Amino acid sequence: MSLNLIMNTATSGLMTAQTQLRVVSDNVSNVNTPGYVRKIADQVAYASNGIGAGVEVARIRLATDRFLQAASLNAEADAGRYGVRAELYDRIQSLMGDPGGSGGILGQVNSLFSAFSTLSDNAISGPYRQQALSQTQVLFDEATRIAGQIQAVREDADARISAGVARANELLSQIEAMNVEISRASVAGGDTTGAEAAQASLIDQLSGIMDIRVSVRPVGGVQIRTGTGMLLAGDGHATLEYQRAGAVNAETAFDDIWLTEPRGAKRSLLDHLGSGELRGLVELRDQEAPAASQRLSELVTRIADELNRAHNASTSVPAPTSLTGRNVGTSFEAAIAGFSGTTNVAVTNGSGAIVARAEVVFSGGTMTVNGTAATPANFLSVLNAELGGAATATFNNGVLSFQATNTANGVVIADDPASPSSKTDRGFSHFFGLNDLIRSDRPALYDTGLTAASPHGFTAGETISFRFAGASGARLRDITVQIPPGATMADLVSALNDPMTGVGRMGTFALDAQGRMGFTPLPGSSVSYSVVGDTTTQTTSSVSLSELFGLGRGVRSSRLDGFSVRSDILAQPSRLALARLDLNAAPGTPALSAGDGRGALTLADAGERTATFDAAGSVGASSMSITRYVSELAGDIGGRAAANQSRADAATAVRTEARQRQASHEGVNLDEELVNLTTYQQAFNASARMIQAAKDLYDVLLGMVQ
Template sequence: MSLNMIMNTATSGMMTAQGQLRVISDNVANVNTPGYVRKIGEQQAMTTQGVGAGVELTRVRLATDRFLQAASFNAGAEAARQGVRYELYDRIQSLFGNPSGGTDFFSQVETMFSAFAVAAEDPVSSPRRQEALFRAQTLFDEAARIQTQIQAVREDADGRLKSAVDGANMLLEQIEALNIEISRATVTGSDASGAESAQARLIGELSQIMDVRVSARTQGGVTVRTNAGVMLAGDGHATLEYQRAGTVNSESAFSDVWVTEPRGTKRALAESITSGEIKGLLELRNVEAPAAAERLAELVTRVADELNRAHNANSAVPASSTLTGRNVGQSFENAIAGFTGTTNIAVVNPQGVVQAQVEIVFSGGAMTVNGTAATPATFLAVLNAELGGQATATFANGVLSLSTGGANGVVIADDPDDPTSKTGRGFSHFFGLNDLVSTDRMALYETGLTGLSAHGFTPGETIKFRFTGDTGARLRDIEVTIPPGGAVDDLLATMNDPSTGLGYYGTFALDGSGALTFTPSRMPAPQLSVLEDRTTQVPSGVSLTELFGIGGGVRSSRADGFSIRADIDANPSRLALAQLDLNAAPGTQALSSGDGRGALLLADAGQRAAAFQAAGGAQGGAISISRYASEMAGDIGARASIAKDRRDAATTLHQEARSRQMSEEGVNMDEELVLLTTYQQAFNASARMIQAASDMYDTLIGMLR
């Protein structure tokens, strides 16, 4: 071996050792840098014509363990998903208050019914009446506040979703830029470890936003996909698009999050991700928060309905001169049909003395007023004739009214042995003639309509539905046109026609109370919502969505619409706590101001089995308001607890995955110090070899002189 080869070999050893020392110093300097991946210098022997010619540092790579990295990314995505779900759902739970304090929303339900029980003990006490009304109004105000705040949580989730999309776009752009830099360094043999380390940190941030799968490219850099296979980066980068909804309410329709792959394919992102912050935000905004809002609305609706049931069985003293009902969302002919039982309409003077009384009997589809036969079309005319001018009944825009036009009052009372009933409500209750609680929208969807009833909508009007999958991605938007046939069966046939698209996803049907239900035909069940409703029913003026409560949005919106009837709120003496004595003959007293039996009905309304409808994942059925409130409180608490447990478990798993990844990829000072000593010695050995070669060279030169 020549001296030059010895010199070259030793020099290569020094250069390689020096390069390794640089790698080690970089590792040591970043020992506390979060996310830093340890560098490894790879070296190999050089040969010339089969003869050893020293050593070279071929490349500097990261100590990346792809399996541990993937486990960490997946665990991080799930931790982010569960973290944001718990954070936002915990806010929803806090809106209802702490049950242990006795001042939470659900405790207010019992407090209100207790206040009516106290009023029953002294029905002429104005302060007790005022207290009962105050408790009722407070409950409805609190429900409206909670409903508004739930929508605020959804709006917050929607805003954070937009921020997450913008953040993902920025990260994808940077990841792809580093791909180009890494590929260029790989081709030229330069050190790409710095760019690779930066890229790994960016991918880690991206994995918090959505689940990702990473694979190495042969030319350097990585390919990034979602776990479902959607290309995010590697040959160009994907672009995410999302348009915020603005102000969010119960009926807001949200846009899809779209992802356009590098080669131009556009698809809904929700179908392609299973975890990450975006997934958690979509689940909370689209499923969990609306479910809480729907259950709240259903509870408050039944509270109002049961109070109205009791109040319609009572009368104020003196009786009101005018009873104005609520909009029943249908024609009078439809509304009056289908009753059974007997009710009475009495006209009394301010002292409660009966001036006139008519008996209305519904039996087997027939109806009589004081024995005079009537039909749905002639009922009002016959009733007004039998009232003999003492009072007048009118029906306009879906609302039935009774008025004396003077100082006398109107009282409606069912026969205790044969009370009237339609959809589980008596005559006065069905029309809302003496409601205690009013609302500015349709709240009860048990219409009493049958398949043969005229629906009242104009042919050619349209309603647009949206179906979304269990991931929150839009499946299809479908527009339905009101058909020429005027019966409800004609409307249902069009809505259920598979050719329109609705029949592919499920079927609509009327139940025995005239409520419209949708039964999905696919599993998992698609979610139905209404995008646009251009229908208007004659004569009520309500839309198809409002009449039947189609979709969770319109049902949720009921929660902020209830209040104590304005005239009763202004004058507590108008609170109906007395009951009409049906045995009182004309000219005798039938109402007494000291009668508190009606207050007992109001107090007991919370224990009566109410017909709850399915809402927010909870099954409906006959259950008392008190029990429903208790179960709802437990369910919300349990969901928050489960969300917390899932977050804690996902966070622990992520920490364990990160710990294992860092133990493999992170900097170990002991190992680095051993390597530092090794390469220092290697450097010194190469230097000594150069010195020895130099001495040999000097000796040879000296021999030649």
């Protein structure tokens, strides 16, 4: 071996040892730096012309374990997803209050029925009437407040989605910039560990926003894809787009999160988003919060309906001069058809005696008034004739009204106790809302009683637009359906379900026996829909198709903030209907008693009566009492909040464990670094001594030549 080769070999050892010592120094100095990944200098033998010529550092790399990194990224995504769900759902739960306490809407339901129970023993007490009415109004005011707060939660989630998208775009841009820098350094044989460490930190941040898969590129840097394989970075970076909603309300149709791959097409990200903060926010905004709102809306609607059922069965003393119903959303002919049983329209004088009475009998599709046959078309004229001018019934804009001719008289609607009138499980007065205690500024009941043969009342050519979404929430398609020329509900349902011009490619609409319209997805499909546009107007009632049948989650949820106690009763509690009309009273004797509290007892018992609840949120239709529904709602909300918190805790624990394992492998071990320090110091000294020995040999040889 020549002295030059010895010198070169020793020099390579010296330089390699210096590089190793520098790497050890960097590791030791960052022993307490969070997220720091240990550097490793890969040392290899160097050969020249097939002859060993020393050693060299092939590259300096990070001690990264791709499997541990993948586990850590997945854990970070899950923690982000369930963390925001738990945080925002906890806010929803706090809005409901403690069902066992007096605060919050769930507790106030019990207080409402207790107030009417107290009133039943003190029917003539003005203060007790006022207390019951105040407690009722407080309940509906609280419902209105909660409706606004739930929308505020959705708006907060919407804002955070927008911020998350902006942050993801920034991170993807920086990650791709690091890819370029790392590739250039790799080609030039430079140290890329600094850029790789910075890039790893950016990737960690991105994994909290959305679930990702990371792979190493042959040219240096990384390639990042979504869990389903859509390219995010590595050959240029993808761009995410999201348009925030304007004024957020129950009917807001939020935009998709759009992803445009590098040199690729624009597609919905939601189908490719399995976890991360964005997924959690979308789930909370589009599923969890609306479900809570829908269930609460259904509860408040049934409370209002059962209170109205009880109030319509009674009357105030003296009886009111006029009765004005609610907008039933159909023509009178369609509304009056389908009743069974017997009801009575009575006019009473100031002392409570009946001065005029019309007995209405519905049987097998026929109807009579005091024995006189009537049809849906002439029912009102026959009824008015039988009342003999003592009162007049009219129907305008979907609303039935009665007005006593003499302002000293009153009007009472009373069902026959043995055979009460009924349609969609509501008596005559209750169906038309003639003596409702609770009013709503929009349609709230969707069991219309319409059949396939009923006229729909909409104008041909008007349109309703549906937006269909998949299980992930990603938009599938928008479909606009025109009102057909045919006038019946069968024609309307057929047009809605047309596979070419309707929604038949997604599912079918159908009327049930109560006149409710429901949507059923195609077998094996899990699509959902919302109404994003509705230009329809029912000619009789001026309500839209979506309002009449409660089409879409938004319309049903929006009922929540529309209820209130009737203003005239709030102003004059004496108008509260607490008495029952005695149909067997002798002519000229009072049929009403001011001290009669049977109506208050019925109001108090309304919470225990079995009511039919429509499907709401993820809970199907059911029949149960209001008090039981309150209990189940409280349990459901609490259980979901606890489940989300439990998932968040579990995800956080998994993330902590994954990070610890990753840190134990990638972090700095002082004992190991001290061993390396000693090893490379000795290697440095050995190389230096070889250089010194070669120098000495050179000196001897030179001396011999001289």
